[in-house]
Amino acid sequence: MSTYTKKQVKDLVDGDLDWDTLHKMLSMPKDIERYSNYVSVLQDQVSWDDKIIIPVGPHLYIVETVKDKELVTKCRCGHGFGDYTLNWKLNALVYIRDSEEKMNQVYPKLMAPDTDWQVYREYYCPTCGTMHDVEVPTPWYPVMHDFEPDIKTFFDWVGLPAPVNA
Amino acid sequence: MTIQENIVKAGAAPGSLLKNGLTLNDNRNRILKKTTDSGYYGGLTELKFKESDPIGFERIFSKLRAGLVNSREVAKKIAASPIVEQEGELCFTLYNVAGDCICTSTGIIIHVGTMGAAIKYMIQNNWEDNPGISPGDMFTNNDCQIGNVHPCDIMTIVPIFHDGNLIGWVGGVTHVIDVGAVGPGSMSNGQIQRFGDGIQITCRKTGINDTPMRDWLHESQRNVRTPKYWILDEKTRIAGCHMIRDIVEETVVEEGIEAYETFAMEVIEDGRRGLISRIKAMTIPGKYNTVAFVDVPYTHEDVHVPSPFAKVDTIMHAPCTITIKSNATWRLDFEGCSRWGWHTYNANPVAFTSGIWVMMTQTLVPTERINDGARYATEFRMPKGTWTNPDDRRTAHSDAWHFLVSSWSSLWRALSRSYFGRGYLEEVNAGNSNPCNWLQGGGINQEEEIHAVNSFETAACGTGACAVKDGLNHAAAIWNPEGDMGDIEIWELAEPLLYMGRKIKTNTGGYGKYRGGLGFETLRMVWGSADWTMFFMGNGYMNSDWGLMGGYPSATGYRFEAHKTGLLDRIKEGQSLPLGEDRDPDNPDYENHLGPDAIVKRDKQCITTEAIYENGDLYLNYLRGGPGFGDPLDRKIEEVREDLNENFVLPEYAVKVYGVVISQDSEGDWTVDEAKTIARRMAIRKERIARAVPTRKWMEEERGRIMDKKASVQVQQMFASSFFLSEDFLGKFKSFWDLPDDWELKEESLGIPMFGAKHHMDLSELPDVHPVVFCEE
Numbered sequence: 027m028s029t030y031t032k033k034q035v036k037d038l039v040d041g042d043l044d045w046d047t048l049h050k051m052l053s054m055p056k057d058i059e060r061y062s063n064y065v066s067v068l069q070d071q072v073s074w075d076d077k078i079i080i081p082v083g084p085h086l087y088i089v090e091t092v093k094d095k096e097l098v099t100k101c102r103c104g105h106g107f108g109d110y111t112l113n114w115k116l117n118a119l120v121y122i123r124d125s126e127e128k129m130n131q132v133y134p135k136l137m138a139p140d141t142d143w144q145v146y147r148e149y150y151c152p153t154c155g156t157m158h159d160v161e162v163p164t165p166w167y168p169v170m171h172d173f174e175p176d177i178k179t180f181f182d183w184v185g186l187p188a189p190v191n192a
Numbered sequence: 193m194t195i196q197e198n199i200v201k202a203g204a205a206p207g208s209l210l211k212n213g214l215t216l217n218d219n220r221n222r223i224l225k226k227t228t229d230s231g232y233y234g235g236l237t238e239l240k241f242k243e244s245d246p247i248g249f250e251r252i253f254s255k256l257r258a259g260l261v262n263s264r265e266v267a268k269k270i271a272a273s274p275i276v277e278q279e280g281e282l283c284f285t286l287y288n289v290a291g292d293c294i295c296t297s298t299g300i301i302i303h304v305g306t307m308g309a310a311i312k313y314m315i316q317n318n319w320e321d322n323p324g325i326s327p328g329d330m331f332t333n334n335d336c337q338i339g340n341v342h343p344c345d346i347m348t349i350v351p352i353f354h355d356g357n358l359i360g361w362v363g364g365v366t367h368v369i370d371v372g373a374v375g376p377g378s379m380s381n382g383q384i385q386r387f388g389d390g391i392q393i394t395c396r397k398t399g400i401n402d403t404p405m406r407d408w409l410h411e412s413q414r415n416v417r418t419p420k421y422w423i424l425d426e427k428t429r430i431a432g433c434h435m436i437r438d439i440v441e442e443t444v445v446e447e448g449i450e451a452y453e454t455f456a457m458e459v460i461e462d463g464r465r466g467l468i469s470r471i472k473a474m475t476i477p478g479k480y481n482t483v484a485f486v487d488v489p490y491t492h493e494d495v496h497v498p499s500p501f502a503k504v505d506t507i508m509h510a511p512c513t514i515t516i517k518s519n520a521t522w523r524l525d526f527e528g529c530s531r532w533g534w535h536t537y538n539a540n541p542v543a544f545t546s547g548i549w550v551m552m553t554q555t556l557v558p559t560e561r562i563n564d565g566a567r568y569a570t571e572f573r574m575p576k577g578t579w580t581n582p583d584d585r586r587t588a589h590s591d592a593w594h595f596l597v598s599s600w601s602s603l604w605r606a607l608s609r610s611y612f613g614r615g616y617l618e619e620v621n622a623g624n625s626n627p628c629n630w631l632q633g634g635g636i637n638q639e640e641e642i643h644a645v646n647s648f649e650t651a652a653c654g655t656g657a658c659a660v661k662d663g664l665n666h667a668a669a670i671w672n673p674e675g676d677m678g679d680i681e682i683w684e685l686a687e688p689l690l691y692m693g694r695k696i697k698t699n700t701g702g703y704g705k706y707r708g709g710l711g712f713e714t715l716r717m718v719w720g721s722a723d724w725t726m727f728f729m730g731n732g733y734m735n736s737d738w739g740l741m742g743g744y745p746s747a748t749g750y751r752f753e754a755h756k757t758g759l760l761d762r763i764k765e766g767q768s769l770p771l772g773e774d775r776d777p778d779n780p781d782y783e784n785h786l787g788p789d790a791i792v793k794r795d796k797q798c799i800t801t802e803a804i805y806e807n808g809d810l811y812l813n814y815l816r817g818g819p820g821f822g823d824p825l826d827r828k829i830e831e832v833r834e835d836l837n838e839n840f841v842l843p844e845y846a847v848k849v850y851g852v853v854i855s856q857d858s859e860g861d862w863t864v865d866e867a868k869t870i871a872r873r874m875a876i877r878k879e880r881i882a883r884a885v886p887t888r889k890w891m892e893e894e895r896g897r898i899m900d901k902k903a904s905v906q907v908q909q910m911f912a913s914s915f916f917l918s919e920d921f922l923g924k925f926k927s928f929w930d931l932p933d934d935w936e937l938k939e940e941s942l943g944i945p946m947f948g949a950k951h952h953m954d955l956s957e958l959p960d961v962h963p964v965v966f967c968e969e
Contacts, residue, residue, distance in 0.1 A: 035615065038615075038617055038618065038660055039617065041660050041661065041706070041828075043660065048618055048660065048661075051616075051618045052618050052619070055473070056473050056474060056616060058473070060614060060615040060616060061614050063615065064614070064615025065615070080476065080613045081612060081613055081615075082609065082612070082613065082741075083612075083741040083742065083822075084659075084705060084741060084742065084822045084823070084826065085823070086741075115887055116887050116888055116891075117886075117888075118886075118887050119880070119881060119884035119885065119886060119887065120884055120885060120886075120887045120890050121880065121883055121884040121885075122890065130778075131848055131849075132703075132744065132845070132848070132849060133699065133747050133748075133845070134699065134747075134776055134777050134778040134842070134845075135777065135778055136748075136750035136777040136778075136794070136795070136796060137699060137700070137747035137748055137750065137777060138747070138748060139733060139734050139735055139748055140733040140734070140796060142733075142906075142907075143487055143507065143733040143734045143904065143906060143907065144485065144733070144734045144735065146744075146745075148880070148884070150880045150881060150884050152881065152886075154877060155876070155877025155879075155880040155881045156742070156823055156825075156877070157742040157823040157824075157825070157880065158741065158742055158823075159741060159742055160738065160739045160742065160743065160744055160745070161738065162735050162737075162738045162739070162745050163483065163485065164507060164509075164903075164907045164910060164911075165894075165897070165903045165904075165907055166894065166897070166898050166903055166907060166911060166929075167483070168924070168925060168928035168929065169887065169891070169928070170481055170482070170483060172480065172481060172482065172605075172606075172609060173478065173479075173480055173481075173606075173609045173613075174478050174479040174480075174481075175476050175477070175478035175613070176476075176477040176478040176479075176516075176518065177478075179477040179478075179518040180476045180478075182518075183472055183477070183520075184614075
C-alpha cells in the first residue's frame with residue numbers, strides 16, 4: 027500500500043504532480059487515506075466553512091452545512107444548488123446549442139453535431155458562470171441526474187463517521 | 193445464467209468425458225446452482241488451495257498466464273494480416289470444463305468470455321453426444337447469436353484432456369480481414385441481415401487428430417475474399433491453442449491433476465473477489481445514471497441497402513444505470529435501450545458480459561487476473577428486443593462496435609465520478625472516442641488478387657482527458673488496449689492506397705481544463721487497383737462521448753472523398769498536391785490541389801456503402817479525438833499557447849472557447865496575453881450568465897415542443913422504440929416532463945417502415961436449440 031503526503035495530493039489536485047509520483051499512484055494499490063487528504067486540500071481552497079463531503083466536479087461539491095448539518099450541493103463560489111439528493115442541474119442556468127450557428131461557436135461546421143440529431147446543453151453556475159457540465163443528448167431528453175451517492179455506506183467503506191443526515 | 197436441465201438426449205454418454213461421471217451439462221449446472229445458492233463461485237466459500245499453498249497457487253497461475261501471453265506473441269508472427277500482426281487483434285483464453293475463463297492473454301480481452309459462451313453452447317446443446325468431443329478435436333465458431341461480438345472474430349476452440357478425461361478448453365481468436373460479407377472488409381455495412389453478414393460458423397467441429405478437416409478448409413477458404421490471410425490466421429489460432437494445451441499438460445504433470453482442477457475453480461472465485469475488492473477500494477456506492485447515442489443515417493443516397501425497410505434514419509439509444517451496492521458488487525442495467533435494427537451494429541449480451549472487460553481492465557480492474565470471476569460479481573441486465581439483446585435471429589452484427597464503443601463511452605463518465613469523488617483523480621477518464629473511421633473496401637488489388645481491406649489505423653484514436661492531464665493524442669482504442677496505428681509501409685503493402693499525408697487532426701480533442709487527446713487523419717490516394725470500392729463507417733451527425741464535469745465532447749466526424757481528381761496528371765506536371773494540410777473544414781484546402789473536374793464529397797455522412805474508386809481518387813481516413821474534462825476557461829494559459837503552436841487547436845476556437853487573447857509573431861508563433869485573458873475569461877463568465885436561462889424555465893419550453901411533437905423523425909423514432917420496449921423508461925420520461933396521462937408517441941405515427949418492431953422470431957424458436965442466457969433480459 028502506498029501513502030502520499032497532503033502536499034502531493036494538493037499537487038495532484040492542481041495538476042502539478044511530478045510524473046513519477048503520478049505513475050506510482052496509477053500503478054500501485056490505492057491509498058485509502060486519499061479521500062481524507064483530498065477533501066482537506068479542497069477545504070483549504072474554498073472560502074466557506076461548510077464541510078466538503080463528496081466533490082462532484084472541479085468547482086462543485088456535496089457539503090454538510092455548518093449551521094444545520096444539511097447535505098447540499100454547492101459551488102466553489104458559494105452558490106447553493108439545494109439538497110444533495112436532488113439534481114443540481116435543475117437549479118442551474120442552461121444554455122442550449124440547438125442551431126448550426128450556436129454550434130459553430132464551439133466547433134467548425136462539419137465537426138459539431140447536427141442539431142436535428144443532437145444538442146449541447148451547457149449548465150452554468152448562476153452566480154459565477156462556471157460551466158459545471160455539458161450534456162450532449164438528443165432533443166427532448168430528460169436532464170440527466172448523473173449521480174446519487176450512498177454516502178452512509180461510502181463513509182463505512184473509508185472507515186470514517188458518516189454525516190448525521192446521510 | 194440459465195440452468196438447462198432437460199435436454200433431449202442429454203447424457204447419452206454419461207461419464208465418458210468427466211471423471212465425476214456427470215455429463216458436461218449436468219456438471220455445469222451443478223456449478224451454477226452452487227454459485228447461486230452460496231453467492232460464491234462453485235460454492236467456494238473458502239479458497240483452501242490458495243490459502244494453504246499460496247506459492248503453489250501463484251506458480252500455477254504464473255505458468256498459465258505466461259504461457260498464454262507467450263503463445264500469443266509467438267503465434268501472431270505466423271499471421272500475415274496486419275490486423276493481427278501489426279495491431280495485435282488476437283487473444284488466447286483458457287477455460288475450465290464448464291467453459292468459465294481461468295485466465296486470458298493480453299490483446300483483445302473482449303474474448304475473456306466469448307469463446308466460453310461458445311463452449312457453454314456446445315455443453316448446453318449436447319455436443320458431447322453429437323458431434324462428440326475427443327482429444328485432438330478442433331471447433332470453430334464465429335456465430336454472434338451464440339456469443340461472438342462480430343463475425344470477423346474467428347475462434348478456434350480445442351478441448352484439453354488428461355488421462356482420457358476432459359479437464360478444460362483453450363480458445364484462440366483472430367480478427368480476420370474479411371468474412372465474405374456483402375460488403376468487403378471485416379466490419380462492413382451494406383448488408384442488413386445475418387444472411388449477408390458473411391460466413392457463419394456455429395461451433396462446428398473442424399478438426400480431428402489435431403488436423404483441420406479438408407472439407408472445412410475447402411469450404412471456408414472459398415467463402416472469404418482473402419484466403420491467404422484466412423489460412424495464416426487459422427494456423428495462428430491452431431498453433432497458439434496447441435502451445436497452450438502443451439503448457440496445461442505440462443502443468444498437470446508438474447503440479448498434479450488435483451491441484452490443477454482445484455486451481456481451475458478457485459482462481460475464478462478469486463477473480464470474483466478481486467473485482468469486489470477493487471470496487472470497494474476505488475468507487476463510491478450509489479446509483480449512476482448515464483446515456484449515450486450514435487447516429488445511423490441510412491436515408492442518404494450514398495447508403496445502398498438491399499431492402500427498402502432499412503432506409504430509415506435511426507439513433508442508437510443506450511441509457512445505463514450502474515448501481516454500486518453496499519456489498520461492493522454492482523449492477524449494469526440497460527433498461528430503455530432502443531430496438532435492434534436493420535444494419536450491422538447490433539450487439540448481443542455476451543458482447544457486454546465478456547466484451548466489457550476490455551474496457552474495465554483499462555480502468556477498474558487493471559490486473560492480469562481477469563477471468564469469469566468478474567462476471568460473477570456483476571449483474572447485467574439487457575432487455576430482450578433492444579439492440580443489446582435482439583429478439584430476432586436475422587440480425588446482423590458485423591460492426592457491433594459502432595454501438596458498443598458509443599454506449600460504453602458513458603460508463604467511463606460514471607466510473608470517473610466515483611474516482612473523482614474519492615480523490616483518485618489519476619484514474620478519471622472523460623470517456624473514449626468513438627474509434628472510427630473504419631476505412632474498408634475491396635475489389636482487385638495491386639497484386640491482381642481479389643482483396644478486401646479494413647484499416648486498423650483507428651486503433652490509435654485520441655483518449656479522453658483525465659482530471660490531472662490531457663488525453664493522449666492518437667494513442668488507443670477502447671477495444672484494443674495495445675493501441676497502434678500501424679506502419680504506413682505495411683498498410684501500403686496491404687492496401688492499394690498511397691499515403692498523401694498523415695497528420696494530427698486539429699481541433700478533434702474535446703475542450704476542457706484538460707483537453708481530450710487528438711485524433712489524426714490520413715489522406716489516401718487509390719493506386720494500382722483494378723476494380724476497387726471503398727466506404728466510410730463512423731459517427732458524423734452525432735457524438736457518442738460527452739465530456740465530463742464541464743468539458744466538451746470531442747469533434748464529430750465528417751467525410752471527405754474525391755473522384756476525377758486529376759491528380760495523376762498533376763503529379764506528372766509537378767503541380768501542387770493535397771498532402772494532409774487541411775486543418776479547418778470551414779476553410780477547406782484539399783480542393784485547392786485538385787483538377788477542375790473533381791467531384792468532392794465533404795459532408796457529415798460518415799456511413800456509406802461501397803462506392804467505386806478509380807486510381808487517383810482520394811479518401812480521407814479521419815480518426816476521432818477524445819472528450820475533455822472541466823471548464824475550458826480553467827485551462828492553463830501556457831497550455832493553450834502550446835496547443836496553438838502545435839496546431840492542436842484552431843486560433844478562432846482558442847479565442848472563443850478558451851477565452852484567450854492571442855497574437856502571432858512574424859515567425860508564426862503564438863503568444864497569449866495573460867492579463868487580457870484573465871479579463872476576457874471573466875467577461876465570458878458574465879456572458880454565459882446573460883445568455884442562459886434557468887433550467888426549469890427551459891424545461892417548460894422543451895415540454896411544449898414535446899407536446900407539439902416537434903423533433904426530427906429519427907429522434908422521435910428513437911424515443912418511440914424505447915417507449916415500446918420499456919414502460920419504465922416511458923414512465924420516467926412522462927414524469928420528468930410532467931406529460932398528461934394520455935400523451936403517447938407511437939412509431940406507427942411516424943410514417944416510416946418498422947419491420948421487426950412487432951413481428952420477429954428468436955433463435956430459441958428453432959428446433960433443438962437451447963441458447964445460453966447470460967443476463968437478466
